[in-house]
Structure formats: structure tokens, C-alpha cells
Amino acid sequence: MRSRKSVLLRTFFAFALFAALILSVGGFLPGNAISADAAPSRTGNTTAAGSASAASARTSTTSATETLYVHFIDVGQGDATLILCGEHAMLIDAGDNSKGTALQLYLTKQGVKKLDYLVLTHPDADHIGGADVVLTKFDVGTVFLSDYPEDTKTYQDVLDALKAKHMRSSMPEPGDSYTLGSAAFTILAPLEDYDNANDSSIALMLRHGGSSFLFTGDCGEEAEKDLTASGQSLSADVYQVGHHGSRYSSSQAFMNAVSPTWAVISCGEDNSYGHPAAEVLNRFRSMGIKVFRTDEQGSIIAVSDGKEISWSCAPSQTWKAGEPTKSSTDQPKKSTAASAVSGSTTTQSAFSGSGTSAAQPAPAAEENDKEKTASATQTPTGDSASSGGQAFATGSSPGAGLYIGNKNNGKLHLSSCHKLPLEKNQAVFNTREEAVAAGYDDPCKLCNP
Numbered sequence: 131m132r133s134r135k136s137v138l139l140r141t142f143f144a145f146a147l148f149a150a151l152i153l154s155v156g157g158f159l160p161g162n163a164i165s166a167d168a169a170p171s172r173t174g175n176t177t178a179a180g181s182a183s184a185a186s187a188r189t190s191t192t193s194a195t196e197t198l199y200v201h202f203i204d205v206g207q208g209d210a211t212l213i214l215c216g217e218h219a220m221l222i223d224a225g226d227n228s229k230g231t232a233l234q235l236y237l238t239k240q241g242v243k244k245l246d247y248l249v250l251t252h253p254d255a256d257h258i259g260g261a262d263v264v265l266t267k268f269d270v271g272t273v274f275l276s277d278y279p280e281d282t283k284t285y286q287d288v289l290d291a292l293k294a295k296h297m298r299s300s301m302p303e304p305g306d307s308y309t310l311g312s313a314a315f316t317i318l319a320p321l322e323d324y325d326n327a328n329d330s331s332i333a334l335m336l337r338h339g340g341s342s343f344l345f346t347g348d349c350g351e352e353a354e355k356d357l358t359a360s361g362q363s364l365s366a367d368v369y370q371v372g373h374h375g376s377r378y379s380s381s382q383a384f385m386n387a388v389s390p391t392w393a394v395i396s397c398g399e400d401n402s403y404g405h406p407a408a409e410v411l412n413r414f415r416s417m418g419i420k421v422f423r424t425d426e427q428g429s430i431i432a433v434s435d436g437k438e439i440s441w442s443c444a445p446s447q448t449w450k451a452g453e454p455t456k457s458s459t460d461q462p463k464k465s466t467a468a469s470a471v472s473g474s475t476t477t478q479s480a481f482s483g484s485g486t487s488a489a490q491p492a493p494a495a496e497e498n499d500k501e502k503t504a505s506a507t508q509t510p511t512g513d514s515a516s517s518g519g520q521a522f523a524t525g526s527s528p529g530a531g532l533y534i535g536n537k538n539n540g541k542l543h544l545s546s547c548h549k550l551p552l553e554k555n556q557a558v559f560n561t562r563e564e565a566v567a568a569g570y571d572d573p574c575k576l577c578n579p
């Protein structure tokens with residue numbers, strides 16, 4: 131009897147597997163409202179080391195009774211991810227200032243009234259810009275905010291919104307865990323005090339049954355190195371790509387540790403930073419990682435039943451890298467380039483509310499003596515030569531070296547910024563275009579280059 135039963139069972143499972151295959155080839159699964167690119171198992175597209183650790187990580191979690199929905203919301207250039215599990219909701223980042231209302235509508239449409247958690251990975255405007263609206267319009271339980279204060283109006287707006295609700299943000303510690311219905315998340319980073327906002331991002335691993343999702347904000351190489359060295363399990367089914375696909379994140383060593391099946395890039399169409407970078411896309415492609423991207427596909431939804439993850443659309447097949455903008459849209463900023471931050475205490479007025487406006491107050495420009503010699507050695511090529519000429523025409527001293535890149539993290543500053551990297555880590559450029567083309571694609575939010 132027993133053996134006959136097991137034969138029957140085996141036959142049944144074989145048939146079920148066959149049926150599932152047929153259905154998934156047809157592009158849908160029954161009972162699933164969202165058309166699915168159902169890929170229930172991680173197949174041989176990962177490295178051996180990655181697969182081994184991934185398997186152990188995914189067997190370590192508890193049962194998931196409620197369905198988990200992860201909405202990678204299209205907020206243009208920025209991040210905002212809504213996570214729903216049963217009656218519980220959580221938002222990781224809130225997009226740029228201009229996206230607050232759109233984000234509010236999106237959440238309302240999903241039936242969200244209360245957020246158990248609002249995680250603001252780091253205080254850059256493309257992550258916390260819409261947070262003041264979210265805080266004002268929704269009931270929010272716990273607010274996690276990276277302990278890296280920025281001297282911006284955007285940051286102050288968030289603090290003001292918290293104050294108005296008599297709330298405080300807190301900084302979670304790596305290792306802390308929190309539940310969200312039948313899902314749970316664990317804080318992984320920041321592990322150090324970094325000298326830049328991006329590396330100070332709060333990183334976390336969300337688990338739901340055997341499904342796992344990794345979020346790293348805008349962590350760059352340094353933070354990734356520390357994460358890998360920390361011994362924490364980084365293996366995840368889904369990786370929200372760090373720093374919108376910048377070349378300074380998602381290093382090979384880090385990706386070997388994460389070894390995801392899917393990667394989701396949240397970035398703006400034709401963004402000026404050249405996100406996502408070609409080398410990052412190539413890395414994903416060579417590892418067999420399937421890529422989703424909000425710039426091409428709009429908002430993307432992942433659905434987990436605790437065992438399998440299905441998606442609201444098929445992965446992107448374009449493998450199209452972003453290109454740093456060489457257009458004239460940056461030109462107006464040049465004339466006031468050295469003036470965004472005055473040396474005085476009037477920090478508030480130096481920042482535009484949206485973080486994107488080119489209209490800056492124009493206090494007296496500071497001298498850039500130390501960059502003059504360095505910039506003279508720059509040899510602009512191609513089209514940058516002509517745009518460089520235009521930039522010189524507006525300044526009092528030709529070749530002033532108005533832009534400083536940080537060789538460590540790709541951050542771009544005005545030479546007048548008071549948070550410049552050490553001289554040995556500086557790359558000096560005459561124009562913004564040259565700097566961005568060289569990969570310095572992350573503008574400092576203090577000087578707003």
C-alpha cells in the first residue's frame with residue numbers, strides 16, 4: 131500500500147510540475163491577478179558559492195501565511211518602495227520632493243492608511259524628498275532615518291513634519307529585527323561612520339517565508355565592502371540595486387555575496403547621471419540576473435507567497451545603459467556654479483526647495499586658487515572642449531576648476547563646497563559635463579553642482 135501510494139504521489143507531482151511548466155510558458159499562472167514571469171526556482175545562473183549560501187539562507191525562515199507585495203514605485207530618479215503584508219505596510223524611501231503627492235496617491239490607491247514603518251535610508255533628496263508629505267498624510271508608526279544630518283531644506287522639511295506630528299526618528303542598529311505581518315526585516319547597515327550620505331544608507335534584508343529582498347539605499351563600494359566583510363548573510367532572491375545602478379555600487383564581490391535571481395533598478399528615464407551604468411548591467415547579465423527597471427517599466431510589483439516570487443511584468447531585455455547628459459540643460463547652473471554655498475551661516479537660503487531648481491542665490495564667489503594649476507592639466511576631449519569654453523566665458527578666471535570629484539565615491543562638488551574630499555582624493559574638472567562623463571555622477575546636496 132505504502133509504495134503504491136508513493137508512486138501515485140510521485141505521478142501526481144510529475145504531472146503538476148508539467149502543468150506548471152506549460153502554464154508558465156504560456157505567460158500566466160492561474161489565480162494570479164498579476165501576470166507573472168514565474169520562475170519558482172533559482173536555476174544554474176549563479177555562481178557555485180552564491181548558490182550554496184543562498185540555499186541555506188532561504189531555508190532558515192518561518193512560515194508565511196499572508197501574501198507579501200513589494201511595490202517598486204516609479205518615482206523618476208529616486209527610490210520609493212512600498213511593502214504590504216496582510217494589514218501591515220512599510221515604505222522604504224519616499225522619492226524626490228516633486229513626487230510627494232504622486233506617492234501619496236499611490237499609497238492611497240493601495241488602501242494604505244497607516245505605515246508601520248517608514249525607513250529613510252539616507253537624507254539625499256531623491257530618497258527623503260516626499261517624506262514630509264507621507265508623514266503629514268498618513269499615520270506612521272516608526273520612522274527610521276539614517277544618522278547623517280544634511281544641511282538642506284529637504285532634510286529640514288522632514289524634521290519639521292516629524293515635529294508637527296510630535297514624532298522622532300530613530301536610527302536602527304545592524305542586527306535589529308522587526309516584524310511586518312508574517313514578514314520580517316533585519317537591519318544590516320550602516321556598519322561605520324562614513325564621511326558621505328550614500329555609504330551611511332540604512333540597508334536591510336526583508337524575509338517572507340523563503341523569499342528574501344535586499345535593500346541597500348545608495349550604499350557605495352566602501353559600505354558594500356564592510357557589508358561583505360561583516361559576515362551577515364547577504365544572499366537574496368531580489369536585490370534592489372544600490373544607488374540606482376551607479377557604477378560605484380553593486381561591485382562584483384558584493385554581487386557574488388548577494389547572488390540574486392532578480393535585480394530592480396529604480397531610476398529616472400534619461401537621468402543626467404547615466405544610471406544605470408553599463409558595467410553594472412554587464413555584470414548582472416554575465417551573472418544571469420534578470421533585471422527590472424522603473425525608467426522603462428514604470429512601477430513594478432513583486433508578489434511572494436513565501437515560496438515563490440512572481441512579477442507584474444516580464445524583466446527588461448534592453449540592457450540599455452544610461453548616458454551622462456551632455457546637453458545644455460546644465461548651462462544655467464554654471465554662471466552661479468561657485469556660489470551655491472556661501473561661507474556664512476545662511477545655509478537655508480542656499481538651497482532650493484525642490485533640490486532641482488537651477489535658480490540659486492548668487493553671493494560673492496569664493497576664490498578657487500588651489501584648483502587653478504590642477505585644472506590647467508585637464509585635457510578636455512571632443513565635445514567637452516567647446517562646452518568648457520562656454521564655462522570659462524562666465525567665470526572671472528579661465529580654467530577655474532569649478533567642479534571637484536571625490537575619487538572614493540563618485541560624489542561631485544563645487545570647488546566652493548565646504549565638504550570637499552581630501553586633496554589627494556580630488557579629481558578637478560572645468561565643466562559639469564566633463565565630471566559626469568568621467569563618472570562623477572552623484573551631486574553633493576550641500577553645494578548642488
Ligand SMILES: [Zn+2]
Binds near residue numbers: 254327348
Ligand atoms: Zn544618495
Ligand SMILES: [Zn+2]
Binds near residue numbers: 254256348374
Ligand atoms: Zn539616490
